[in-house]
Amino acid sequence: MFEARFTEASLLKKILDAIKDLVQDANFECNESGVALQAMDNAHVSLVSLLLRGEGFDLYRVDKPESLGINLNSMSKIMRCAGNNDSVTMDKVESADTVRFLFESPSADRMSEFHLKLMDIDSETLEIPEAMYHAEVELPSAELRRIVADLVTMGDSVRVSVSKEGVRFTVKGDEGSGSVILRQSTGVDKPEDAIHVLMNEPVEQSFALKYLNLFCKAAPLSARVQIKLSRDAPLLVNYAMSNVGHLAFYLAPKIGDEEDEQ
Amino acid sequence: MPPQERWEKRARVREWAIGIDEAGRGPVLGPLVYAACACPAGCEGTRIPSGVTDSKQLSAAQRETLYGQLRRRPPDQLATWTVVISPQEISAKMLAPRKINLNTISHDAALRLVAQAIDAGYFITEAYVDTVGGAAEYERKFRERFPSLRRVVVQAKADSAFALVSAASIVAKVTRDRQLRAWAMPRGIQDGDAGRACGPAVDWGSGYPSDPDTQQWLARNVHPVFGYPPLVRFSWSTCEERLRRHAVKVTWAVSEGEQLKPAKADSILHFFLRKEQGTSRKRPGWCLRRLGMTRE
Numbered sequence: 279m280f281e282a283r284f285t286e287a288s289l290l291k292k293i294l295d296a297i298k299d300l301v302q303d304a305n306f307e308c309n310e311s312g313v314a315l316q317a318m319d320n321a322h323v324s325l326v327s328l329l330l331r332g333e334g335f336d337l338y339r340v341d342k343p344e345s346l347g348i349n350l351n352s353m354s355k356i357m358r359c360a361g362n363n364d365s366v367t368m369d370k371v372e373s374a375d376t377v378r379f380l381f382e383s384p385s386a387d388r389m390s391e392f393h394l395k396l397m398d399i400d401s402e403t404l405e406i407p408e409a410m411y412h413a414e415v416e417l418p419s420a421e422l423r424r425i426v427a428d429l430v431t432m433g434d435s436v437r438v439s440v441s442k443e444g445v446r447f448t449v450k451g452d453e454g455s456g457s458v459i460l461r462q463s464t465g466v467d468k469p470e471d472a473i474h475v476l477m478n479e480p481v482e483q484s485f486a487l488k489y490l491n492l493f494c495k496a497a498p499l500s501a502r503v504q505i506k507l508s509r510d511a512p513l514l515v516n517y518a519m520s521n522v523g524h525l526a527f528y529l530a531p532k533i534g535d536e537e538d539e540q
Numbered sequence: 541m542p543p544q545e546r547w548e549k550r551a552r553v554r555e556w557a558i559g560i561d562e563a564g565r566g567p568v569l570g571p572l573v574y575a576a577c578a579c580p581a582g583c584e585g586t587r588i589p590s591g592v593t594d595s596k597q598l599s600a601a602q603r604e605t606l607y608g609q610l611r612r613r614p615p616d617q618l619a620t621w622t623v624v625i626s627p628q629e630i631s632a633k634m635l636a637p638r639k640i641n642l643n644t645i646s647h648d649a650a651l652r653l654v655a656q657a658i659d660a661g662y663f664i665t666e667a668y669v670d671t672v673g674g675a676a677e678y679e680r681k682f683r684e685r686f687p688s689l690r691r692v693v694v695q696a697k698a699d700s701a702f703a704l705v706s707a708a709s710i711v712a713k714v715t716r717d718r719q720l721r722a723w724a725m726p727r728g729i730q731d732g733d734a735g736r737a738c739g740p741a742v743d744w745g746s747g748y749p750s751d752p753d754t755q756q757w758l759a760r761n762v763h764p765v766f767g768y769p770p771l772v773r774f775s776w777s778t779c780e781e782r783l784r785r786h787a788v789k790v791t792w793a794v795s796e797g798e799q800l801k802p803a804k805a806d807s808i809l810h811f812f813l814r815k816e817q818g819t820s821r822k823r824p825g826w827c828l829r830r831l832g833m834t835r836e
Binding site for chain 1: 808
């Protein structure tokens with residue numbers, strides 16, 4: 279028996295919206311500690327890692343660890359049937375081949391339930407080492423979304439460089455080029471707008487804007503986003519959901535661009 | 541029981557110590573040689589010929605004599621292995637789009653030596669290594685790759701501190717010297733000096749970039765199109781400078797405005813390793829490939 283209840287169905291909806299364009303099918307691994315999902319996009323360029331801790335749910339029960347293979351698009355369709363303030367309960371009995379979604383309005387006068395067929399998904403789990411990153415940037419997620427949305431109109435790839443002056447996003451396209459630089463700021467009036475740049479070593483890497491743009495769909499999940507970079511390692515874009523868990527994206531750097539620079 | 545089988549059996553039950561050292565990291569010419577010398581742990585005093593010490597303190601003739609003695613020992617008393625990394629391999633790895641630095645090349649060679657010893661049936665429990673790069677990381681690589689090692693000592697000047705490392709340094713040095721002496725220039729390549737054919741006894745000096753003889757040889761032998769013969773490590777800065785000055789400038793068919801390659805995002809699988817389903821055991825060599833760690 280697996281049973282998990284969230285007061286805010288909207289949170290689950292936002293998570294699905296953030297990853298369904300990147301990954302079609304994925305396994306939700308449910309065990310005592312929580313629900314985890316790890317999946318790569320079709321081109322194997324990026325990796326999504328979602329963790330929802332058990333204590334983040336209002337009710338969480340797993341008798342035996344289970345792997346729920348779900349088509350994210352179908353799940354997203356079901357989640358769209360939830361009202362904004364509804365709570366959601368997901369459950370599955372051990373032998374069943376479907377998972378049930380139960381939506382309840384706050385006043386408990388409306389209930390809807392949907393069953394989603396589970397799939398057998400052959401997925402590879404990757405070992406993600408706890409790497410030391412050369413540079414870490416924390417900024418408002420809306421800011422990152424805006425930068426990426428602005429730059430994606432200009433070119434395919436963005437060069438992210440962290441130096442003493444701050445973090446710089448540079449794009450070069452056929453029509454022209456552009457760059458955005460963010461400097462360290464403490465956000466005296468609004469701490470939520472602060473930009474923290476932590477640099478152990480200067481880093482400069484190129485990434486596909488297409489993927490960054492998809493990652494930024496997770497902005498509604500968290501007001502803040504962390505970006506971590508290392509030379510010769512994937513970029514980490516992490517949206518921490520307070521008390522619940524995190525949604526992290528890893529993106530392989532573009533190699534070709536580095537050669538061109540030299 | 542035939543003698544071969546007998547010593548193999550004995551080698552397995554005894555605990556062996558291995559010492560590793562290299563020759564030819566600095567020179568711009570010739571191969572980098574890694575050598576290992578192993579003997580039963582605790583028997584270094586009786587198994588290693590007397591007179592073995594840091595190869596730098598011995599004359600070439602002394603090294604040759606000791607090398608002969610070391611190689612003649614029966615394999616159940618003392619064993620040696622070598623890994624020769626050609627200058628071409630060094631150039632290729634250091635100049636590849638995804639560069640592998642000399643430290644990583646060195647670490648891989650040292651790990652390969654231990655793997656060879658273990659594959660040959662020796663039960664290796666102790667390793668003594670002269671350090672290259674960070675000692676702590678180097679030691680960690682050994683421990684991760686070979687969990688059977690009970691003792692790993694990675695330290696500077698190990699070639700004078702441990703007899704096994706001294707012995708390994710002699711084997712490495714002699715192997716490199718012999719290879720250099722026997723180096724045959726590919727057909728058609730001649731020493732640039734007055735068209736004189738490049739015989740076995742060439743005057744390239746010590747091979748170190750600081751040696752004036754070596755510099756003169758490099759100056760004589762730079763070809764405007766092909767650069768240097770395969771004996772030379774192209775990745776050394778002294779070569780790069782010379783090629784920039786003396787070789788012709790190449791204009792590639794692709795104009796500079798165009799991109800050399802279609803910009804292609806690399807796969808995330810280059811960075812993360814697949815985890816075997818159902819097992820959480822960490823395999824040695826797992827990890828970010830390009831953070832300078834070894835691969836399986």
